[in-house]
Amino acid sequence: MRIHLPRTLDEALEIKATDPEAVPLAGGTDLMVLLNFDRLRPAAMLEVSRLPELRAWRWENGTFLLGAGVTYSRIVSSLTEFKPLVEASRTVGSPQIRNRATIGGNLGTASPAGDALPVLAAYDAEVVLIKAGGKTRTLPWHQFLVGPKRNALAPDELILGVRWTVTRGPGSFSKIGTRNAMVIAVAGLCLVMDEGQRQLRVALGSVGPTILRAPDAEAFASKALTGAGAWEDPRAALPPRVLEEFGERVAAAARPIDDVRGTAAYRRHACRVLGRRALAWALEDRKLRG
Ligand SMILES: Cc1cc2nc3c(=O)[nH]c(=O)nc-3n(C[C@H](O)[C@H](O)[C@H](O)COP(=O)(O)OP(=O)(O)OC[C@H]3O[C@@H](n4cnc5c(N)ncnc54)[C@H](O)[C@@H]3O)c2cc1C
Structure with a gap:
């Protein structure tokens, strides 16, 4: 086996151009x-893993670029402003895994159970790919994640990072597994409220061939908030059935299967519960902030 140990991103991209079968x-x-x-x-x-260019992050004109080589431990300790991402990162494996495992690896593997991925989908993130000569290509998350464990990375490219527009508003990530820690999700959900755009976004993991958004549930909740005047006034009461109906619509967006980790019926139910809870938490959070 040929082992390449580049010291810079440029060097790594040159190697990828001449030896495209080299697995990052x-x-x-x-x-x-x-x-x-x-x-x-x-x-x-x-x-x-040692390329400094992949281990960095930066803010650019209202967007945030997270380098592919940033580990979950660093996200948890240093990127606390991105609460759903921190919540997802905290649930990945054990401390030892989080010290090594990266966001780029989650994207590279493209598992429907990758915990960071529903968060990136709810952030409406785009994946930045790079090849020799510094040429970059940017794909929206749904064009990058094309199927179970399949992504749109070309053989001569590396994942440089992932970028999203920074928004204001509450959000959360939650997952259901067979125990509380060190577990692959049976279902995972990220909900983000974008106060600026008056939009609510929900993404699901482990309940379909890849990460899914729930557009019908999103539109329903955004409209319910508008109808109740709740975008302007966080204390405004929503009609009583909104949480239930939202949960139903989130569950309807899932495309689960039966497998060793859970049945399709259980996964759909999990989505209903996670969706309802995530919306209730977000509404509560807004009330507390006033
Ligand atoms: C015990 C254990 C528990 C785990 N628990 C969880 C969990 O709870 N949640 C979860 O989501 N995952 C979990 N995982 C899976 C894994 O930790 C994550 O998917 C992690 O994000 C992978 O990152 P990595 O840096 O280790 O990737 P690697 O294993 O190094 O690489 C994974 C894939 O990504 C590609 N890749 C990596 N970086 C790049 C790049 N810059 N450009 C192009 N391709 C790239 C690699 O070629 C490979 O195909 C667990 C794994 C173990 C062993």
Whole structure:
């Protein structure tokens, strides 16, 4: 096996251009499991976890660019303004896994159970890809995540990072598993309220072939808030059935299957409960903030 150990992003991209079958290795928490079980035996690997350009983040004109090589531990300790992302990061594996595992690895694996992915979908994020010569290509999250464990990365590209517009408003990530920690989600949900655009966005993980948004539920809740005057006045009461109806619509957006982790019926029910709770938390949060 050829092992490449570049020191800069430029060097890594040159290697990717000349040796496109080299598999990028970041934290290795997905990749090394595949190697250990002999499910993958790449001819070449390209170590990217030490590239300073991928380990950085920056704000640019109201958007935030999170480098692919940022670990969940750093997100939890340093990016507290992105509460749903921190909540999702905190649920990934154990402290040891979070110290190594990266957001780029979650995108690279493109599992429907990747915990950061519903958050990126609810943020309406775009994935920034880069190749030799510094040429970048940007894809909305739904064009990057194209199926179960499939993404739109070209062989000569690396994931540079993920970018989203910074919004104002409450939000949360929650997941259901068979226990409280070290668990792959049976269902996961991220809800974000964008006070500026007066929009509510909901994304689901582990309940379809890839990450799903719930556009019907989103439109319903946004309209209910408008109807009640709640965008202007966080204390305005919503009609009593709104939470129930919202949960039903979130559940209807799921496309779950039966598998070892749970049945389709259980997953749909989980979406109903997670959706209802996430909206209730967001409304409560707005009331407290006034
Ligand atoms: C014990 C354990 C528990 C886990 N628990 C969770 C959990 O609770 N939630 C969860 O979501 N995940 C979990 N995972 C899976 C894993 O930790 C995550 O998917 C993590 O985000 C992978 O990141 P990584 O840096 O380790 O990726 P790696 O394993 O290094 O790479 C994963 C894939 O991404 C590609 N890749 C990585 N970086 C780039 C880049 N810059 N450009 C192009 N391709 C790239 C690699 O080539 C590979 O295909 C767990 C794993 C283990 C072993």
